[in-house]
Amino acid sequence: MTNSDPDSQHEIEPRQRLLDAATELFAERAFKEVSIREICEKAGGANVASVNYYFRDKAGLYRELLESMLARWEAERERHAKLVEGKTPEEKLYLYVRWFIGNILEERADERDMLFGRILNREMADPSPDFILIVQKGMVPNWMRLMTIVAEVAGLAEGSQAVLLCTHSTMGQCLMYGSARRLSKYFGPPEMQFTPEIIDGIARQVTQFSLAGIRAIAQSTRELGAAGKAGSGCSGTPPEE
Amino acid sequence: MTNSDPDSQHEIEPRQRLLDAATELFAERAFKEVSIREICEKAGGANVASVNYYFRDKAGLYRELLESMLARWEAERERHAKLVEGKTPEEKLYLYVRWFIGNILEERADERDMLFGRILNREMADPSPDFILIVQKGMVPNWMRLMTIVAEVAGLAEGSQAVLLCTHSTMGQCLMYGSARRLSKYFGPPEMQFTPEIIDGIARQVTQFSLAGIRAIAQSTRELGAAGKAGSGCSGTPPEE
DNA sequence: GACAATCTAAAACAGATGTTTTATATATAT
C-alpha cells in the first residue's frame, strides 16, 4: 500500500492488473479462447509466468476473478432487491428486467466492477469448467428473484409449474437481448450502440410482453385448477383460443 | 458407385463418412472445439490428412457441411410453411414454435440430416468464422417466417417496430428452451429427456405466453398510433398499468 | 552490509492442433 505515485497508472500491483485485464477479456470471450499471453500483454506487458506465480494456473486466475465478481454481484442484487421493496408487482417486474438487461448490455466504460452480467451471459453461451459455480451462486439466485416477482404478478404459488415456465419465458427474452450485443456485429447496423434509452425501450417492451403472457397463463391455470387436475404436466391450452 | 457390398457399413465413401462424423460432432461442440483427429477417428479411423485431401482444410469441411445442411433446411422450412398454409394465425404460431423448438431439442437418433437446428443453436451461442453465412441463409429466413406470423397475429404491418420486437421476444423464448438442452447437465435433473410430449408442452406454453404478449403490444401500439406519433422509438408503456 | 524472502524475466518444455510432405498403393486410360 505504499502507492502514492502521481502517474499511478502503471504502479498498481501487477496481481491486480492481471485480474483487471483478465476480467475485461473474459467478459468478451470464453475461458479457452483467451490465452495467458494475451492477458499478460493487456496487463501492461507482464511476464507469461506471472499468472502461474500469482494464481497457480490459468484456472486459478479465472476462479478468483469469478468469486470476487459473484460476491460483488450478490451485493448488487440485494441492493437492487431492497430498492424495489414496496413497489407494485408490475413495477418490480419492469425494474428487474431493466436492471438485468442493463447489466448485460449497458456500456460502463469506467466501472470494471460491473462486468459480471457480461461474464454470466457469456458463460450461458459457452460454459467454462467453473460453470456450476456460476449457476449456483449467480444464475439460481437471480432466477429465484425473478420467479418471486413473476409469482406475485401471477398471483400463484412460487413453486408452481406455471410460474416456473413464465419465469423461463421472461428470462428467455432478457437473455435474447443479452446475446444481441455479442451478435450485433453480424446482424444489424454495424457499431450498434446500446444507449440507456434504447435499453429502457427494450425493457419496457419485454415487461409489457411478459406481463400479458404471465396473466394469460395465470388465468388459464386458475381455470384449470378450478377443475380437479393439479399441476402435473404443462399448463397452457392448444392454439385454438 | 460400385458399392454393393452386403456389410456396407464400412464401405461408404470415406468422404461422406467424414462429413457424417463431423456433422454429429459439430452439432454438439463449436468449430474450434472439435479436432480433425477426432473427426477422423469417429469416421472409422480415417487418416488425419484425409480432411485436407478432400476438403482442402478443416474450414472447407465445415463449410461444405454447412452448405448442404442449410440447403436441406431451406427445403424443410418451405415444406413446413406449405403445411401451415390456410391455418389460423394462432395455429400457425403454435406450429412454428413447435417445429422450431423441435428442431433444436428433439432426439432423432436415426436421422443425421436433421441436425441443422442444433448446429444453428450452437452457432448462436458460439459463432464460427462462417456465422455470417448461417445468419443470412439460416437465421434471417427463419426469423422472417416468424415475423410474418407474428404480424398476422398482431394485425400489424410486417415491418413495424412492434412486430419486430414481438418477434424477438417470441424467438427469445424458443432459443432459451433450445439452450436448455446444452445446459441441462448443469441445471436440472441429470439425463433430462426431451420427449415429444415434453416439447409439446413447452411449445404450448411459449405459444400461449407469446399470443397474449403480442396482442397486448399490438393493442397499445394501435392506441398510440391513433394519436399522431408514428413508430419511431420503442413501443410499450411504463410499468404503471 | 548480508541474508532471506519476494518478485520479475527469459527461456525451455510438453502437449495439442492444423497442415504439409513423402512414400506407397490402387485404379484408369492409352
Place this chain on the structure above:
DNA sequence: ATATATATAAAACATCTGTTTTAGATTGTC
C-alpha cells in the same frame, strides 16, 4: 504393359497453448 491420375498412410512440420525451470533482480529485515 506402362503411364497417369487418384487414393491412402505415416511421419514430419510449424504454431499455439499452459506450464515449469532457471536465473536474475528487488525488497525487507536482522
